[in-house]
Amino acid sequence: MSVTLELNPRTKLAALVWAASFVLLLPPLASWGFAGLVLAVVWGISPQLGPRLLRRVLEVTLPFSAAVLLVQTIFLRHPDAEPLYGPLNFSRIGFERGLSLSGRVTSVVVLSLATLLSTPPASLLRALDAAGWPPALAYLIASPLLILESFKARVQAIRHAQQTRGWRLGGSPLKRLRGVFLLISPLITTALIEADQRSHVLAQRGFRAFPRRTTLLPVPDAAWQHWVRLALVSLSFVQLGVVSWIWLQSKI
Amino acid sequence: MTEAVAVREQFNTRVLTLIAVAIVINIVGGQINDALHLPVFLDSFGTILVGLLAGPIAGGAAGLLTNLIWGLITNPVAAAFAPVALVIGVATGLLARFGLFRQIWQVVISGVIIAAVLTVVAVPIQVYLFGGVTGAGSDFAVAYFSQLGQTLFSSVALTVFGSNVADKVITAVIVWLIVKRLPERLTHGFSHLKYTRG
Amino acid sequence: MDLVAVEDLTLRWGAVEVLRGVRLTLAPGERVAIIGSNGSGKSSLGQVIAGWHGQGAHRSGTVTIGGDDPAVLSPSVRPGTVQYVGQVPMHQLSGRAFSVKEEIAFGPENLLLPRAEMTERVADLTDRLGLSALADRDPFTLSGGEQQRLSIAAALALRPQVLVLDEPAGNLDVAARGLLARAIEALPRDTAVLLLDVEPDLALRLGCRMLSLSGGVLQPFEPSQPLLPAISGPGDATGDKAILAVQGLSFAYPGSTPLFDGFDARFFPGEAVALTGRNGAGKSTLFRLINGILVPKSGRVILAGNDTRGRRIDQIAVEVGTVFQEPENQLFAPTVRQEVAFGVEQLGLSAQQRNLRVDAVLERVGLVEVAQRHPLDLDAASRRFVAVASALVRAPSLLLLDEAQRGLDRANKARLATLIRQEQGRGAAVIFICHDPDFTALYATRTLSLS
Numbered sequence: 001m002s003v004t005l006e007l008n009p010r011t012k013l014a015a016l017v018w019a020a021s022f023v024l025l026l027p028p029l030a031s032w033g034f035a036g037l038v039l040a041v042v043w044g045i046s047p048q049l050g051p052r053l054l055r056r057v058l059e060v061t062l063p064f065s066a067a068v069l070l071v072q073t074i075f076l077r078h079p080d081a082e083p084l085y086g087p088l089n090f091s092r093i094g095f096e097r098g099l100s101l102s103g104r105v106t107s108v109v110v111l112s113l114a115t116l117l118s119t120p121p122a123s124l125l126r127a128l129d130a131a132g133w134p135p136a137l138a139y140l141i142a143s144p145l146l147i148l149e150s151f152k153a154r155v156q157a158i159r160h161a162q163q164t165r166g167w168r169l170g171g172s173p174l175k176r177l178r179g180v181f182l183l184i185s186p187l188i189t190t191a192l193i194e195a196d197q198r199s200h201v202l203a204q205r206g207f208r209a210f211p212r213r214t215t216l217l218p219v220p221d222a223a224w225q226h227w228v229r230l231a232l233v234s235l236s237f238v239q240l241g242v243v244s245w246i247w248l249q250s251k252i
Numbered sequence: 253m254t255e256a257v258a259v260r261e262q263f264n265t266r267v268l269t270l271i272a273v274a275i276v277i278n279i280v281g282g283q284i285n286d287a288l289h290l291p292v293f294l295d296s297f298g299t300i301l302v303g304l305l306a307g308p309i310a311g312g313a314a315g316l317l318t319n320l321i322w323g324l325i326t327n328p329v330a331a332a333f334a335p336v337a338l339v340i341g342v343a344t345g346l347l348a349r350f351g352l353f354r355q356i357w358q359v360v361i362s363g364v365i366i367a368a369v370l371t372v373v374a375v376p377i378q379v380y381l382f383g384g385v386t387g388a389g390s391d392f393a394v395a396y397f398s399q400l401g402q403t404l405f406s407s408v409a410l411t412v413f414g415s416n417v418a419d420k421v422i423t424a425v426i427v428w429l430i431v432k433r434l435p436e437r438l439t440h441g442f443s444h445l446k447y448t449r450g
Numbered sequence: 451m452d453l454v455a456v457e458d459l460t461l462r463w464g465a466v467e468v469l470r471g472v473r474l475t476l477a478p479g480e481r482v483a484i485i486g487s488n489g490s491g492k493s494s495l496g497q498v499i500a501g502w503h504g505q506g507a508h509r510s511g512t513v514t515i516g517g518d519d520p521a522v523l524s525p526s527v528r529p530g531t532v533q534y535v536g537q538v539p540m541h542q543l544s545g546r547a548f549s550v551k552e553e554i555a556f557g558p559e560n561l562l563l564p565r566a567e568m569t570e571r572v573a574d575l576t577d578r579l580g581l582s583a584l585a586d587r588d589p590f591t592l593s594g595g596e597q598q599r600l601s602i603a604a605a606l607a608l609r610p611q612v613l614v615l616d617e618p619a620g621n622l623d624v625a626a627r628g629l630l631a632r633a634i635e636a637l638p639r640d641t642a643v644l645l646l647d648v649e650p651d652l653a654l655r656l657g658c659r660m661l662s663l664s665g666g667v668l669q670p671f672e673p674s675q676p677l678l679p680a681i682s683g684p685g686d687a688t689g690d691k692a693i694l695a696v697q698g699l700s701f702a703y704p705g706s707t708p709l710f711d712g713f714d715a716r717f718f719p720g721e722a723v724a725l726t727g728r729n730g731a732g733k734s735t736l737f738r739l740i741n742g743i744l745v746p747k748s749g750r751v752i753l754a755g756n757d758t759r760g761r762r763i764d765q766i767a768v769e770v771g772t773v774f775q776e777p778e779n780q781l782f783a784p785t786v787r788q789e790v791a792f793g794v795e796q797l798g799l800s801a802q803q804r805n806l807r808v809d810a811v812l813e814r815v816g817l818v819e820v821a822q823r824h825p826l827d828l829d830a831a832s833r834r835f836v837a838v839a840s841a842l843v844r845a846p847s848l849l850l851l852d853e854a855q856r857g858l859d860r861a862n863k864a865r866l867a868t869l870i871r872q873e874q875g876r877g878a879a880v881i882f883i884c885h886d887p888d889f890t891a892l893y894a895t896r897t898l899s900l901s
Contacts, residue, residue, distance in 0.1 A: 071384060101381075120548075122548035151276045157776070182782055185426075186781055187284075201544060204502075204528060207546075214568075216558075437464075
């Protein structure tokens with residue numbers, strides 16, 4: 001796999017922040033081009049990742065892009081609106097705004113998904129540990145990811161347990177509302193039991209005995225990556241400053 | 253190391269593991285609704301639970317992180333609405349602190365207040381970052397209100413409040429009913445609960 | 451000089467006194483077992499020794515390890531002093547490690563140990579606890595037995611002076627028990643072990659000094675405990691009209707080899723059938739095919755003469771009662787009585803009939819005294835009986851018990867067997883999944899082995 005996918009996860013995050021703030025500076029059509037470019041680059045680097053990325057991006061952005069274009073172009077009453085059919089009208093301002101918003105959102109989604117799909121959560125969290133981030137924060141990201149599947153299975157188990165003692169799934173809205181209680185109550189109480197036990201387990205294993213922790217499996221990092229991160233984050237601040245200034249100018 | 257410090261350490265880690273399971277409860281709450289087909293989200297049980305047990309800061313963290321993790325595993329757009337989830341937790345913790353989670357009628361009012369507060373935070377995000385839509389079914393409501401002559405801002409506000417108010421009242425009432433009856437073994441150490449149970 | 455010293459320890463939760471005036475000592479490297487029935491306070495004692503429940507109104511007396519109260523030891527010192535491994539395997543995982551080796555290294559990572567040291571400990575412990583082949587697996591995808599061995603490895607990675615093992619085999623099947631026992635035998639000799647269990651078998655095998663705990667009071671161990679009693683009742687089917695007939699049943703989970711391929715079986719009134727077979731043989735799956743949670747690929751499930759195909763789970767549940775392994779997955783009501791009553795609400799009886807039924811079942815299952823308590827305030831065995839009661843209250847003609855006897859002490863096993871016999875006597879059929887050969891030999895009218 002190429003060097004970009006083996007960057008330290010923190011470097012990738014910094015690149016993501018820079019690129020996301022850069023998108024805000026781009027004109028509408030260019031943001032679409034930027035999204036395409038990032039997709040093409042990822043596809044070129046990893047032919048396995050490319051198609052997966054494209055599919056995920058389309059799932060997320062197609063409904064949104066369609067909705068924002070329709071609402072902005074046809075339903076909203078912009079100053080240049082021309083009657084189209086019945087209560088609907090067409091607005092070029094709205095169309096351009098829809099195109100710009102969907103372009104930006106698509107770009108940011110492409111960037112985020114490219115980062116996520118190429119970074120296993122485990123390695124991201126190891127990188128955070130290695131960098132001395134607070135253990136509590138990494139825990140709150142890691143733990144939900146790890147226990148999610150067992151909770152999904154438990155929701156099923158709870159549902160089946162209630163049905164096998166005669167509870168009918170469905171019925172009137174009021175009955176279904178009672179169903180929410182029958183399903184969520186065991187989920188919450190079992191979760192509290194689990195959380196209570198786990199808090200003791202963490203404490204007895206020395207969790208947060210020190211303000212930082214080490215990692216058994218180190219994540220590769222290099223001095224140059226440190227400087228790259230610093231540059232990317234600084235540049236992001238500059239870009240965000242420029243974006244805010246332009247926005248304020250347009251409001252005055 | 254004094255006793256007080258050791259106990260505080262214990263408390264912190266307890267809240268931490270509570271927040272972790274609460275995040276997952278938020279995420280799988282939608283799965284419950286897949287089975288029941290009710291016109292509500294059911295995705296903030298965990299946030300409100302933490303708000304009641306551990307207060308506004310922990311509740312806010314549970315909400316914020318739920319959306320960040322949602323962004324991580326399914327849809328990055330969810331991360332943009334993380335501030336909305338945050339205020340749900342903060343509002344719950346504060347309402348409980350001021351004794352508005354003691355009687356069922358108070359809990360219903362608290363649910364309405366939570367929906368109102370989250371609307372204030374959600375609307376600017378939805379309007380300025382996403383042009384007023386989210387790509388979900390509620391976009392039809394935004395289009396409809398716009399047609400009635402509402403501005404985009406008020407169309408989105410009406411839609412967000414309308415689609416959240418029943419959800420937050422139901423969620424608040426259910427979590428309150430569960431929390432109120434929990435045995436001591438499970439609530440031991442959650443100091444914020446005293447404001448709810450009196 | 452004693453390593454662990456417990457003096458006059460008393461612990462209460464709410465109004466319930468869990469431990470009363472307990473005195474106990476452990477020498478360095480000593481192996482001590484405390485045998486106690488369900489709800490005798492073993493877990494609470496183990497947890498207090500591990501420093502879990504700090505000082506407060508609910509605790510009096512002293513607990514020291516090497517002269518210090520474990521509850522107030524510095525967070526960096528306690529891990530190397532005492533470790534407690536509890537009963538539910540998944541609850542012992544940190545929820546922070548994405549692989550088995552990182553789970554073992556979790557404690558050492560927190561204590562900032564040098565990497566070379568961590569690597570060595572992880573290699574030693576994966577080997578010692580038979581986890582080498584699993585080193586890169588996600589801990590949450592392991593079986594219960596594997597998770598239990600992993601939790602012990604993760605505790606040992608901190609080199610504790612005392613290791614508390616709470617019913618370490620309670621949730622495991624026979625094969626996993628054997629592996630675990632061998633792992634415990636191979637524990638480092640300088641670690642003192644406090645084993646808490648309902649049965650003395652494992653403790654005797656490990657050569658522990660034995661004590662017993664009853665009603666929160668520690669006593670000398672009485673070696674000659676009574677065996678499981680024989681309970682009179684039907685020894686064979688009492689009717690010849692099958693309650694359940696499974697015909698030509700075929701089923702496979704997506705992407706797996708078929709579990710059932712043309713399977714036939716019939717169950718008659720008055721029978722108590724033990725369903726046995728190794729893990730993954732399809733015992734729980736067969737239950738799910740019978741009670742409608744799963745739908746067979748082909749073949750028929752016929753209940754009282756009617757095919758169940760096309761019927762909803764709640765409709766099938768009029769005839770079939772199921773008790774699952776984890777009662778906590780169904781408990782939602784604030785009192786035991788309301789929990790049990792939920793089962794009859796759906797049956798269309800008058801309020802008076804409902805109350806009569808609930809009272810009768812609470813009496814029969816032995817839950818009258820705790821009827822107004824919160825189900826989650828009860829010990830694990832009593833919670834199991836709440837689940838049994840909520841199935842029995844519906845008077846099913848077929849009762850399915852998924853390892854309902856597991857982790858129960860002798861008195862509670864006999865209590866469960868009595869209920870099975872009563873159901874048989876009523877003309878119902880009972881099928882129970884069971885890994886306990888003694889229980890099966892005594893209480894099954896026949897055994898059905900799946901392979």
